[in-house]
Amino acid sequence: MKAFVTGGTSNLGQAICIDLKKNGFEVFATFANNEVRAQEISAKYGITFYHLDVCDESEVKKVFSLLPPLDLLVNNSGVCSSNKQVNLTLNEFNSVVKINTTGVFLCCKYAIPKIVKGGSIINISSINASVSLCKRTAHFDASKGFVTAYTRSLAAELGENRIRVNAVAPGLLKTPYTEEKEDPVKEVFVKRAIIKRTVEPEEIADAVMFLNNNHAITGQIINVDCGYLVG
Numbered sequence: 001m002k003a004f005v006t007g008g009t010s011n012l013g014q015a016i017c018i019d020l021k022k023n024g025f026e027v028f029a030t031f032a033n034n035e036v037r038a039q040e041i042s043a044k045y046g047i048t049f050y051h052l053d054v055c056d057e058s059e060v061k062k063v064f065s066l067l068p069p070l071d072l073l074v075n076n077s078g079v080c081s082s083n084k085q086v087n088l089t090l091n092e093f094n095s096v097v098k099i100n101t102t103g104v105f106l107c108c109k110y111a112i113p114k115i116v117k118g119g120s121i122i123n124i125s126s127i128n129a130s131v132s133l134c135k136r137t138a139h140f141d142a143s144k145g146f147v148t149a150y151t152r153s154l155a156a157e158l159g160e161n162r163i164r165v166n167a168v169a170p171g172l173l174k175t176p177y178t179e180e181k182e183d184p185v186k187e188v189f190v191k192r193a194i195i196k197r198t199v200e201p202e203e204i205a206d207a208v209m210f211l212n213n214n215h216a217i218t219g220q221i222i223n224v225d226c227g228y229l230v231g
């Protein structure tokens with residue numbers, strides 16, 4: 001089985017790649033800026049990395065032309081910025097929204113002809129598609145709302161191709177950054193979450209594996225958020 005993961009250099013992307021490897025997949029992944037990290041992960045876990053800006057159609061087209069037929073695409077690349085909308089520059093807005101929306105579209109567009117019947121696409125959304133976590137990320141939250149709606153509608157469209165499309169919506173992830181003592185977003189998250197902690201990247205990787213393995217599930221968004229949304 002073969003999987004392609006965008007943003008394999010991120011905390012979450014790395015966890016997903018490692019889990020796929022453990023489960024017998026040949027894994028192809030991408031980096032955008034962090035070539036050093038990509039080389040480290042590649043050497044340690046035997047993952048093949050390509051440079052990819054998910055907003056650059058010609059590069060997306062080229063990378064997918066180099067790939068073998070795929071069983072799984074994970075659209076994990078995504079960026080966030082925190083700012084009041086009144087202070088947000090158009091460049092900042094466009095940068096976040098383009099990577100999180102256009103990037104998902106382009107990777108799906110060029111992956112679809114490569115995905116084998118019975119294969120799947122899993123998009124990484126966010127609980128921010130459903131709730132405002134820190135009141136400073138309306139542009140990011142809306143971009144993840146796109147991912148949620150796109151997942152449902154693409155699942156409907158690709159039923160005839162026998163390709164399933166699902167999404168995982170993480171709550172706040174445990175990262176070196178969130179482990180710093182003074183993170184106000186972490187405080188807000190942990191206070192409301194039923195399970196009083198952040199989410200381990202490996203727990204999102206588990207959900208990705210579950211969605212890929214269960215062939216009766218399509219068009220679903222699974223919130224993996226320590227119960228934040230119902231807290």
Ligand SMILES: NC(=O)c1ccc[n+]([C@@H]2O[C@H](COP(=O)([O-])OP(=O)(O)OC[C@H]3O[C@@H](n4cnc5c(N)ncnc54)[C@H](OP(=O)(O)O)[C@@H]3O)[C@@H](O)[C@H]2O)c1
Nearest residue numbers: 007009010011012031032033034053054077078126172173
């Ligand atoms: N962290 C959280 O608490 C959280 C919560 C909910 C959802 N999520 C979602 O989970 C996913 C991973 O999050 P993360 O926090 O682990 O990410 P991260 O550490 O912030 O890393 C961002 C990833 O996106 C890649 N990237 C940046 N610009 C790109 C571009 N133009 N084209 C292609 N790739 C690009 C980066 O590659 P380089 O490293 O090479 O630059 C990196 O792999 C994202 O979709 C994010 O929105 C995260």
